[in-house]
Amino acid sequence: DAGVTQSPTHLIKTRGQQVTLRCSPKSGHDTVSWYQQALGQGPQFIFQYYEEEERQRGNFPDRFSGHQFPNYSSELNVNALLLGDSALYLCASSLDGFSYNEQFFGPGTRLTVL
Amino acid sequence: GESVGLHLPTLSVQEGDNSIINCAYSNSASDYFIWYKQESGKGPQFIIDIRSNMDKRQGQRVTVLLNKTVKHLSLQIAATQPGDSAVYFCAEIGSSNTGKLIFGQGTTLQVKP
Numbered sequence: 287d288a289g290v291t292q293s294p295t296h297l298i299k300t301r302g303q304q305v306t307l308r309c310s311p312k313s314g315h316d317t318v319s320w321y322q323q324a325l326g327q328g329p330q331f332i333f334q335y336y337e338e339e340e341r342q343r344g345n346f347p348d349r350f351s352g353h354q355f356p357n358y359s360s361e362l363n364v365n366a367l368l369l370g371d372s373a374l375y376l377c378a379s380s381l382d383g384f385s386y387n388e389q390f391f392g393p394g395t396r397l398t399v400l
Numbered sequence: 401g402e403s404v405g406l407h408l409p410t411l412s413v414q415e416g417d418n419s420i421i422n423c424a425y426s427n428s429a430s431d432y433f434i435w436y437k438q439e440s441g442k443g444p445q446f447i448i449d450i451r452s453n454m455d456k457r458q459g460q461r462v463t464v465l466l467n468k469t470v471k472h473l474s475l476q477i478a479a480t481q482p483g484d485s486a487v488y489f490c491a492e493i494g495s496s497n498t499g500k501l502i503f504g505q506g507t508t509l510q511v512k513p
Contacts, residue, residue: 328503
């Protein structure tokens with residue numbers, strides 16, 4: 287049983303470009319949350335998707351958007367990239383997104399903006 | 401604002417010793433806390449959790465202590481092993497409806513052989 291998978295592993299972009307990151311949740315999970323982890327920091331919540339809708343959003347600008355597909359996989363899109371968007375982007379999946387259900391994290395996508 | 405913080409950025413211990421990693425949280429209404437371990441190149445991995453109606457919970461070689469009076473969490477690792485070397489984060493649930501996690505900055509645990 288595969289856990290949470292993310293693609294690509296690494297990505298290099300230049301300022302102003304757009305990027306799409308992908309996440310496949312753990313089998314049986316229907317909720318996907320995205321986190322941004324800057325170097326040396328703890329992960330910061332971006333948003334959560336459940337039933338193909340954004341259910342909660344953290345303190346991130348509208349340049350960050352997402353999508354969830356009927357098979358529960360998810361994409362994170364970032365437009366007009368800034369140098370400060372360089373980070374590890376983590377996807378976590380859970381069942382129902384209920385607070386006490388364990389969230390399983392993927393290995394992340396390392397985004398570098400030049 | 402929302403924040404969970406850790407007292408020390410790096411902890412170095414001798415193999416076989418016990419490790420204690422501390423964490424302070426700011427939201428007195430938080431009722432669920434989790435410790436995660438993150439190894440280089442990997443995502444955070446669940447270690448142990450505790451709810452606010454408990455003050456201690458034990459797992460395999462790990463114990464979490466919760467002091468609600470001073471809003472303090474600690475993670476104790478018994479007989480620390482080289483494989484325990486990683487960054488450790490405490491996290492609290494920021495929203496009971498969605499399980500939004502609020503992470504601290506992290507403590508790097510270095511185990512010396």
